[in-house]
Each structure stands twice: as C-alpha cells, then as structure tokens.
Amino acid sequence: MKSDKIKNKIQKSLNELRKYLETDDNNKPSLHKKHNFNTFKKDTNDEKEELITGIVVVAVILIILFSTCYYFLVFSPQMQQLQEHKTEKTNQLNSIFKDDLANEATRQALQSRIDSASNIEEVEQIDVESAAYPVIKNKLLTEIEEMKDKYKRVDVVINNASTIMSLDNATKFIETAPIDELANTEIRKVDTVIVPVTINRKQAASGLISENDIVDIYTTQSMMKTETNENTTTNDTNTTEDNTTTVDENNNTTTKIAGGSQVISILRSKDAGEIDSNYEVNKNNTNNTTKSEDINVNIEEVLKSKSAGVYDEKEYNLLLEKYGMRLANYERTSNIGDLECQYIIMLEVPRDSVDMILSNMDNIILTIPTYNAPDWVKIKQ
Known part of the structure; x- marks a missing residue:
C-alpha cells in the first residue's frame, strides 16, 4: 500500500514537471520558492514601516515631555522672576510719581520700557530714580516760586510733616535731597x-x-x-480671677x-x-x-x-x-x-x-x- 502511494506521488510530480517544461516561459507558473521570497520581502517592508512609526511616536512623546519639563522647570520660573522684577520696578515708579499728573508722560514712558523688557537684565537696566530725579526736582523748584508768600516763605510738607522755610532754605533742600525724599515732598502756600x-x-x-x-x-x-494672664479657678470658693x-x-x-x-x-x-x-x-x-x-x-x-x-x-x-x-x-x-x-x-x-x-x-x-x-x-x- 505504501509503495503505491509513493509511486502515485512521484508520478504526479513528474507530470507537473513535464507540464512546466512544455509550457512557454511567459505562461510558466511561479515556483513556490519565488512566492516565498516575495512574501518575506513584503513582511520586511511592513516591519520597517512599523519601526519608523514607533520611532516617530517615541520622538513626539520625548519632545512633549522635554517641552513640559522645560516649561515648568525653566521657562515658568524665569517668567515668574521677570514678572516679580517688573512689579517691583512698577511699584518704585508709582511711589515716586504717585498722583503727579504734570509728569504723566514721563511716567508712561518709563512704564512702557518696563512692560516691554524681555528679561531680568533689561528690567534692571531701567534706572527709575535717575530718570525721575531731574523731573521731580524741577517741578518742586517751580512750585517754590509759585507758592511763596509775601514774606518769601513756603510750606514744605515732607512725609506729611509741615516745615515753613524761606525760599533760600527750601531751594537748598530741594537741590540736595535724595529722590526718595523728594518723592514724598509737597510745596504749599503758607497758611x-x-x-x-x-x-x-x-x-x-x-x-x-x-x-x-x-x-x-x-x-x-x-x-x-498690657499682658493678660490665664484665668485661675479655685474649686473651694468657686471663684475665677483674671x-x-x-x-x-x-x-x-x-x-x-x-x-x-x-x-x-x-x-x-x-x-x-x-x-x-x-x-x-x-x-x-x-x-x-x-x-x-x-x-x-x-x-x-x-x-x-x-x-x-x-x-x-x-x-x-x-x-x-x-x-x-x-x-x-x-x-x-x-x-x-x-x-x-x-x-x-x-x-x-x-x-x-x-x-x-x-x-x-x-x-x-x-x-x-x-x-x-x-x-x-x-x-x-
């Protein structure tokens, strides 16, 4: 039985070979070996595409992670520090000019420089005191001439304390006082x-x-x-002392x-x-x-x-x-x-x-x- 099966398989193989040899080259069926090579090549291309896709996905994830870490660890603290320096400069500017409408243009120009600064170094380079000193001093000197009384005196209000001065003493004070003191100085008529x-x-x-x-x-x-001690309670007399x-x-x-x-x-x-x-x-x-x-x-x-x-x-x-x-x-x-x-x-x-x-x-x-x-x-x- 077994020998018959083997013979049949051999015969069948010979018939297929003969048929393949008799067929034209253009009409020859593809060999099984050639079919396997094309399949392997296709599988290899798919694997390369999957590898490239994976690399791209990992790269995108790494970029997102790096950007997030940079924002929270570097960029955000820098921006916070920059904003703190800008706020400090703005407060200094407002404390010097306060409600001085006569020099509003100077204040706005300095405020614009502060707002447009892109880093801390640019903010620190803005010297508010040096820019405001001549403006404040000239304004006060002008007010001295405008506010003098018939005895050639003015009321110089420094930090809400009035001091009556002669024109010479008032002028000397304005010429020598620092900017932080001039910012809190007001010239009034003597009343x-x-x-x-x-x-x-x-x-x-x-x-x-x-x-x-x-x-x-x-x-x-x-x-x-005044110091207040804790309450003391006596059980025998049921009294409380404060x-x-x-x-x-x-x-x-x-x-x-x-x-x-x-x-x-x-x-x-x-x-x-x-x-x-x-x-x-x-x-x-x-x-x-x-x-x-x-x-x-x-x-x-x-x-x-x-x-x-x-x-x-x-x-x-x-x-x-x-x-x-x-x-x-x-x-x-x-x-x-x-x-x-x-x-x-x-x-x-x-x-x-x-x-x-x-x-x-x-x-x-x-x-x-x-x-x-x-x-x-x-x-x-």
Missing part, C-alpha cells in the same frame, strides 16, 4: 495761625528761646504693653508735628521774677566796719507800679526790657537756673497742625534747628 502753648522749661528748649526764634515741634508718646499686668517697656515714639514755627511771644512764670539777695561790704579802715544790705525785688510788683505810672518810664525801661530772656541767658552762662518755671509761648504754626498741638500739649517738645539757631549757639567743628 498759619498763632496758637498758645503752656509747657515747662524742658519742653521750651530750656527756656533759651526769644521772640522771632525758629523752632521745630515734636511730640513724644510712651507705648504701654490677672492683668501692665508693663512699661519704655517704647517711646517721636513724631514731628511742624517745623519752622516762629516764636511770636514768650512769657515766663512770675515765680522767676522774685529777687532776694544779701551782700556785705567790708571797709578796711581804722574802725574795721562791715556794711550789710538786703535786696528784695518782686518784678511783677514793679511791672504793676510801672503800669500805674508810679515809676519813671525811662528809669525802669533798661531794667525790665527782656528781663526774662536776659535771666535765662545768665542762667545759661552760669550753668545754674530755675528748672521748675513754666512758659506760655505764642507760636506761628501751620493751620492743619493746630489740633495735633493742642491735643498733645503735655507731650510736645520745642527744638532749635541748627540752620537757624540763635546767636549764642556756637557749634565747633
């Missing part, structure tokens, strides 16, 4: 009133001021700290109320007008005698008698003229004086500072600016 203040000697610049002197007015306030302790930490704050105020008049308390002295004179003669004399003068009584016409006008003018100031000067030169005397001083102050002065009269202190100090002030270098 003043005369207000009386009652103060002690320490507050009144040691009493060494006289009419027409210039003083600055400050106020001091002590800050008290302990509060006030601690004085000597935190004094000083605020300038007004500057350039002129002393219109000054009155010293009458207790300082009493003179009580005794002196002795020894005479070197044969009798070797000693003469003793007591002097007691009440200046207020002398003033009353003078006003009533009891004493000769010319006789006491020399004695009484500026007696209080001369007494203070003698105390200054002798380094001894009455520290308990009180003063009532009439001061020329800006109108908008009157309320502050009257409500803080117990805490105000008059200071003498050295640029306009009395003749007795000698400052050695």
Whole structure:
C-alpha cells in the first residue's frame, strides 16, 4: 500500500514537471520558492514601516515631555522672576510719581520700557530714580516760586510733616535731597495761625528761646504693653480671677508735628521774677566796719507800679526790657537756673497742625534747628 502511494506521488510530480517544461516561459507558473521570497520581502517592508512609526511616536512623546519639563522647570520660573522684577520696578515708579499728573508722560514712558523688557537684565537696566530725579526736582523748584508768600516763605510738607522755610532754605533742600525724599515732598502756600502753648522749661528748649526764634515741634508718646494672664479657678470658693499686668517697656515714639514755627511771644512764670539777695561790704579802715544790705525785688510788683505810672518810664525801661530772656541767658552762662518755671509761648504754626498741638500739649517738645539757631549757639567743628 505504501509503495503505491509513493509511486502515485512521484508520478504526479513528474507530470507537473513535464507540464512546466512544455509550457512557454511567459505562461510558466511561479515556483513556490519565488512566492516565498516575495512574501518575506513584503513582511520586511511592513516591519520597517512599523519601526519608523514607533520611532516617530517615541520622538513626539520625548519632545512633549522635554517641552513640559522645560516649561515648568525653566521657562515658568524665569517668567515668574521677570514678572516679580517688573512689579517691583512698577511699584518704585508709582511711589515716586504717585498722583503727579504734570509728569504723566514721563511716567508712561518709563512704564512702557518696563512692560516691554524681555528679561531680568533689561528690567534692571531701567534706572527709575535717575530718570525721575531731574523731573521731580524741577517741578518742586517751580512750585517754590509759585507758592511763596509775601514774606518769601513756603510750606514744605515732607512725609506729611509741615516745615515753613524761606525760599533760600527750601531751594537748598530741594537741590540736595535724595529722590526718595523728594518723592514724598509737597510745596504749599503758607497758611498759619498763632496758637498758645503752656509747657515747662524742658519742653521750651530750656527756656533759651526769644521772640522771632525758629523752632521745630515734636511730640513724644510712651507705648504701654498690657499682658493678660490665664484665668485661675479655685474649686473651694468657686471663684475665677483674671490677672492683668501692665508693663512699661519704655517704647517711646517721636513724631514731628511742624517745623519752622516762629516764636511770636514768650512769657515766663512770675515765680522767676522774685529777687532776694544779701551782700556785705567790708571797709578796711581804722574802725574795721562791715556794711550789710538786703535786696528784695518782686518784678511783677514793679511791672504793676510801672503800669500805674508810679515809676519813671525811662528809669525802669533798661531794667525790665527782656528781663526774662536776659535771666535765662545768665542762667545759661552760669550753668545754674530755675528748672521748675513754666512758659506760655505764642507760636506761628501751620493751620492743619493746630489740633495735633493742642491735643498733645503735655507731650510736645520745642527744638532749635541748627540752620537757624540763635546767636549764642556756637557749634565747633
């Protein structure tokens, strides 16, 4: 049986071979081996296409990942830092110009430069202070000429504190002040009133001021700290205590109320007008005698008698003229004086500072600016 099958297969193969040989070349069927080669070639091309597609997909994914990492790790922080620098420059610009509409064009030009900067270096190169300084200074100098009063004075408001200055002093201040101080400076017309203040000697610049002197007015306030302890409960009596302790930490704050105020008049308390002295004179003669004399003068009584016409006008003018100031000067030169005397001083102050002065009269202190100090002030270098 097996041999018959083998013979049949061999015969069939021979018939196919004979048929293949007898057929024309153009009509010959393709060999099985050739068919397998074309199939392998097709499969190879498909694999190459899949490989290329995979490479492209991986490359796209890597590009997306790299771009995302670059954005969040590099680009975004840089842009945030750039925006922070721009905001800082813009705040500086606004703090200098504020509501200055006269120089709005300059402010807009600087703001445009800040907004158009593409990196931090460009932002840092924009010097707002140098660009604004001549503009602000020239504006203030112009306002000095426009705001002067008949006494050739202006009210220079620095950080909300008024200082009355002459034109020369105001011009000198504007010429020498830095830009951050000029940015907080305003020139106004002098609008003043005369207000009386009652103060002690320490507050009144040691009493060494006289009419027409210039003083600055400050106020001091002590800050008290209050500490509250925890509640303490006693079970026996069923009571609760809330302990509060006030601690004085000597935190004094000083605020300038007004500057350039002129002393219109000054009155010293009458207790300082009493003179009580005794002196002795020894005479070197044969009798070797000693003469003793007591002097007691009440200046207020002398003033009353003078006003009533009891004493000769010319006789006491020399004695009484500026007696209080001369007494203070003698105390200054002798380094001894009455520290308990009180003063009532009439001061020329800006109108908008009157309320502050009257409500803080117990805490105000008059200071003498050295640029306009009395003749007795000698400052050695």
